[in-house]
Amino acid sequence: MSNKILVLGATGTVGRHVVDGLLAKGETVRAASRSGKPIAGAEGVVFEYGRPETYGPAFEGVDRAHVLLASGYVDAKGLLLPIIEAAAERKAKVIFQSVFGVDADDSIPYRQVEIALEKSGTPYVILRPNWFADNFHNFWKAGIEHGQIAVPAADGKSSFIDARDIAASSVAALTSSAFDGKAFNLTGPQALSYEEAAAILSEATGKPIAYDAISDEAFIGILTGAGVPADYASFLASIFYPVRQGWTAVVTNDVETLTGKAPRSLKTYAADYAAALKA
Numbered sequence: 369m370s371n372k373i374l375v376l377g378a379t380g381t382v383g384r385h386v387v388d389g390l391l392a393k394g395e396t397v398r399a400a401s402r403s404g405k406p407i408a409g410a411e412g413v414v415f416e417y418g419r420p421e422t423y424g425p426a427f428e429g430v431d432r433a434h435v436l437l438a439s440g441y442v443d444a445k446g447l448l449l450p451i452i453e454a455a456a457e458r459k460a461k462v463i464f465q466s467v468f469g470v471d472a473d474d475s476i477p478y479r480q481v482e483i484a485l486e487k488s489g490t491p492y493v494i495l496r497p498n499w500f501a502d503n504f505h506n507f508w509k510a511g512i513e514h515g516q517i518a519v520p521a522a523d524g525k526s527s528f529i530d531a532r533d534i535a536a537s538s539v540a541a542l543t544s545s546a547f548d549g550k551a552f553n554l555t556g557p558q559a560l561s562y563e564e565a566a567a568i569l570s571e572a573t574g575k576p577i578a579y580d581a582i583s584d585e586a587f588i589g590i591l592t593g594a595g596v597p598a599d600y601a602s603f604l605a606s607i608f609y610p611v612r613q614g615w616t617a618v619v620t621n622d623v624e625t626l627t628g629k630a631p632r633s634l635k636t637y638a639a640d641y642a643a644a645l646k647a
């Protein structure tokens with residue numbers, strides 16, 4: 369019986385912490401990325417979305433997997449369904465990193481991937497994280513360098529979650545069967561507007577950061593001007609609609625249910641990542 373865990377996006381925002389958390393628990397980890405390089409104490413494997421010939425070697429001898437679609441890709445169904453199939457064929461348990469709120473409508477592509485997983489017959493846990501705190505140092509960093517966060521969120525609030533808490537939730541789900549067959553809506557401890565978030569980041573970095581509530585069109589213009597493909601820029605703009613509607617302001621206890629610990633606040637995130645936010 370194999371007991372190896374495959375982590376997709378293993379060098380990415382959530383995946384790197386999943387790898388670390390599993391290794392710390394003494395698990396055997398296979399880290400997937402396009403380069404296939406080993407990471408820390410994990411063996412590496414070449415894996416590429418849309419290249420099914422890489423799925424067999426990646427899932428070979430694996431009994432559990434953290435499955436996600438990397439940022440920058442729009443076709444969630446086209447890219448993820450064959451991966452769910454590859455896992456299910458081998459009866460590997462899937463922890464699927466989905467998206468907060470997609471259970472509102474079964475026609476949403478990420479929800480359709482969840483439904484396929486639910487029907488696949490393989491053990492699974494669905495994690496639906498809210499907006500990542502880490503976006504501030506990953507995606508909004510260029511603006512922060514100029515003292516500004518410019519997004520089309522109006523005064524909508526989000527319970528930002530630290531990627532380390534998403535990863536810890538996945539590690540809990542990967543290393544216990546207690547959560548199998550369930551879905552969890554992962555949030556941080558508090559709903560904050562982007563204005564409130566900007567104030568927290570200003571305090572942590574010691575430099576003034578303002579929030580500019582721009583339109584979808586202005587946002588798409590900034591992103592495409594920075595080289596983001598037009599379809600992905602439009603997709604990113606569209607996911608601020610739920611923020612403006614107040615749907616991302618929900619706070620749940622699901623991180624604590626999975627990990628036994630309360631999720632980190634944005635203040636803690638900002639203090640821990642102050643150097644990255646300022647660099």
Ligand SMILES: NC(=O)c1ccc[n+]([C@@H]2O[C@H](COP(=O)([O-])OP(=O)(O)OC[C@H]3O[C@@H](n4cnc5c(N)ncnc54)[C@H](OP(=O)(O)O)[C@@H]3O)[C@@H](O)[C@H]2O)c1
Pocket residue numbers: 376377378379380381382383400401402403415416417436437438439440465466467468497498499500503
């Ligand atoms: N950001 C948010 O606020 C948010 C909120 C809720 C849900 N989500 C969801 O979370 C997911 C993204 O998670 P994340 O931010 O942890 O991922 P991420 O950091 O964007 O993932 C990057 C990782 O994926 C790998 N990768 C990139 N392109 C690849 C390709 N073509 N084939 C194989 N591997 C590839 C990268 O490795 P190499 O480059 O080394 O190949 C790297 O390990 C998305 O599904 C998103 O919808 C995000």
